[in-house]
Amino acid sequence: xxxxxxxxxxxxxIFLMLGMGLAVGIISGMFGIGGGFLxxxxxxxxxxxxxxxxxxxxxxxxxxxxxxxxxxWRRNAVDMALVGMLLVGGIIGTAAGVVLFTVLRSVGQLDIxxxxxxxxxxxxxxxxxxxxxxxxxxxxxxxxxTPTRRGGSHTWIxxxxxxxxxxxxxxYVSAIPVVAIGFVIGFIGAIMGIGGGFxxxPMLIYLLRVxxxxxxxxxxxxxxxxxxxxxxxxxxxxQLVDAVLALILMVGGVIGAQFGARAGQNMRGERLRLLLxxxxxxxxxxxxxxxxxxxADLFSLLVLDVE
Amino acid sequence: xxxxxxxxxxxxxxxxxxSGGMALAEQLVVSISRHQxxxxxxxTGTSIVLFGALMPDKPDFKPRPKPYDIIxxxxxxxxxxxxxxxxxxxxxxxxxxxxxxAGVPSYHATLTNRPLPEIADSATLDELEAGFHNLPLSxxxxxxxxxxxxxxxxxxxxxxxxxxxxxxxxxxxxVTLLTPTIFRAGxxxxxxxxxxxxxxxxxxxxxxxxxxxxxxxxxxxxxGFEQFVAQAATRHGLLYGLAMVMMAxxxxxxxxxxxRRD
Numbered sequence: 341x342x343x344x345x346x347x348x349x350x351x352x353x354i355f356l357m358l359g360m361g362l363a364v365g366i367i368s369g370m371f372g373i374g375g376g377f378l379x380x381x382x383x384x385x386x387x388x389x390x391x392x393x394x395x396x397x398x399x400x401x402x403x404x405x406x407x408x409x410x411x412x413w414r415r416n417a418v419d420m421a422l423v424g425m426l427l428v429g430g431i432i433g434t435a436a437g438v439v440l441f442t443v444l445r446s447v448g449q450l451d452i453x454x455x456x457x458x459x460x461x462x463x464x465x466x467x468x469x470x471x472x473x474x475x476x477x478x479x480x481x482x483x484x485x486t487p488t489r490r491g492g493s494h495t496w497i498x499x500x501x502x503x504x505x506x507x508x509x510x511x512y513v514s515a516i517p518v519v520a521i522g523f524v525i526g527f528i529g530a531i532m533g534i535g536g537g538f539x540x541x542p543m544l545i546y547l548l549r550v551x552x553x554x555x556x557x558x559x560x561x562x563x564x565x566x567x568x569x570x571x572x573x574x575x576x577x578x579q580l581v582d583a584v585l586a587l588i589l590m591v592g593g594v595i596g597a598q599f600g601a602r603a604g605q606n607m608r609g610e611r612l613r614l615l616l617x618x619x620x621x622x623x624x625x626x627x628x629x630x631x632x633x634x635x636a637d638l639f640s641l642l643v644l645d646v647e
Numbered sequence: 648x649x650x651x652x653x654x655x656x657x658x659x660x661x662x663x664x665x666s667g668g669m670a671l672a673e674q675l676v677v678s679i680s681r682h683q684x685x686x687x688x689x690x691t692g693t694s695i696v697l698f699g700a701l702m703p704d705k706p707d708f709k710p711r712p713k714p715y716d717i718i719x720x721x722x723x724x725x726x727x728x729x730x731x732x733x734x735x736x737x738x739x740x741x742x743x744x745x746x747x748x749a750g751v752p753s754y755h756a757t758l759t760n761r762p763l764p765e766i767a768d769s770a771t772l773d774e775l776e777a778g779f780h781n782l783p784l785s786x787x788x789x790x791x792x793x794x795x796x797x798x799x800x801x802x803x804x805x806x807x808x809x810x811x812x813x814x815x816x817x818x819x820x821x822v823t824l825l826t827p828t829i830f831r832a833g834x835x836x837x838x839x840x841x842x843x844x845x846x847x848x849x850x851x852x853x854x855x856x857x858x859x860x861x862x863x864x865x866x867x868x869x870x871g872f873e874q875f876v877a878q879a880a881t882r883h884g885l886l887y888g889l890a891m892v893m894m895a896x897x898x899x900x901x902x903x904x905x906x907r908r909d
Binding site for chain 2: 342343344345346347349351399400402403404405406407408409410411448449451452456564567568571572573574575576577579581583584586587590591594595597598631632633634635637638639640641642643644645646647
């Protein structure tokens with residue numbers, strides 16, 4: 341059954357879109373991530389203009405992180421003080437990202453920047469994940485014990501001024517790296533249409549030493565607020581948020597996430613991480629292919645305005 | 648009401664044809680099947696039928712020695728379009744050069760009963776703006792508006808892309824002369840056509856000279872839920888954004904209620 345997307349201005353198969361929402365939802369539930377880094381590329385690969393894909397996925401991630409954030413909130417596993425500090429950077433970063441997005445679009449370089457960003461980010465993150473989980477798996481095979489990371493060890497980050505105490509997470513850390521992390525996540529999220537949970541969680545754990553009890557809940561609330569503000573900013577400046585597309589993705593996504601979460605509990609941690617790493621890397625490769633292959637048409641038209 | 652409008656338009660058409668053609672000896676009357684085309688989400692394109700008839704306006708009118716030829720040109724709303732060209736830079740394909748065409752028709756169709764070169768010489772066709780190869784396409788260079796050269800690759804590729812979308816078309820068999828003085832033409836309206844006013848010009852030639860001409864028009868209007876959404880997005884960006892966030896929060900909240908396990 342075909343359904344017409346009013347902003348993307350093209351008809352799509354509603355079952356294909358629901359299926360994509362479900363599939364990405366299952367993966368996101370399985371790995372506890374938002375899934376934007378899979379959803380945005382999938383939409384671009386099936387022919388949705390990249391601007392519309394990025395802007396619409398922002399609202400899709402807001403929905404999926406909302407249900408996650410609510411359940412962590414009920415378990416009191418959210419550090420609201422930390423969320424507030426991250427948001428100071430997050431909102432500014434999102435606004436900066438939307439401004440750059442608008443400029444790139446007007447000079448016709450949005451597609452290429454989105455493509456290059458995905459190649460770089462997914463290539464690096466996917467490569468690191470594969471590398472680390474393979475090493476752990478190989479070490480387990482050879483019978484050696486896995487060295488666990490020691491909590492509480494200090495790095496140069498802990499020497500920075502403007503220290504603040506975050507009671508819920510029991511950390512005492514400078515506000516500078518907190519705001520900076522928020523800025524980076526908001527900025528990347530607005531341009532690439534990703535929530536950034538898969539980068540934010542490791543950053544909070546390794547750089548700020550946020551304990552595992554609050555890290556996921558805190559990350560989800562931050563993602564919810566940055567993606568909600570990205571949705572509003574994209575709607576105001578570029579008018580590229582497709583309500584019909586977003587609703588289909590949301591419905592598929594939140595249902596899929598429930599099944600994914602159950603499936604994820606039955607899989608072993610390192611295998612799961614290796615699988616995610618391969619997936620992330622593959623999407624990066626697909627983008628790289630799109631950038632180097634000779635385009636079907638070297639010329640393109642973009643209507644600026646109609647009288 | 649619609650009947651009244653059509654009737655009035657017909658009257659105007661006839662008056663125009665008569666006043667414009669005092670020296671001419673025939674009257675041209677045309678009528679189109681629809682003055683308004685409603686486009687909804689399932690719109691896949693349509694065709695509008697134009698009928699025309701020629702009749703002598705004086706009883707002592709002598710028939711022309713050469714048969715009539717018909718040229719119907721249709722122009723859609725004007726638009727500003729950027730044409731971009733990709734080039735390989737450091738191994739990847741990047742939009743490098745671009746050209747902005749300003750105030751060009753979003754839709755242009757030339758419908759005839761036989762190939763244009765057989766109807767009139769190129770000077771006459773140029774004057775009539777028949778065929779998009781003769782179409783003036785102005786481009787914006789800095790603050791200046793310049794006419795594009797016929798061989799400019801940006802111009803030829805712009806026209807090629809428009810043709811591929813069915814927005815620029817030249818059809819030499821779209822007009823059928825039912826009798827030597829009565830004709831019918833099918834105006835193709837593709838799915839991607841812009842909303843707005845479409846001007847139809849009908850010119851009748853005999854022996855390579857225009858003997859009668861007239862104008863009419865139709866309007867393309869988008870309707871339905873999708874159009875409502877698109878309008879809300881462009882006219883009320885902030886409200887639209889807030890509504891999207893509310894939708895996201897509601898969906899997320901509903902999911903957490905329905906699938907609650909703790």
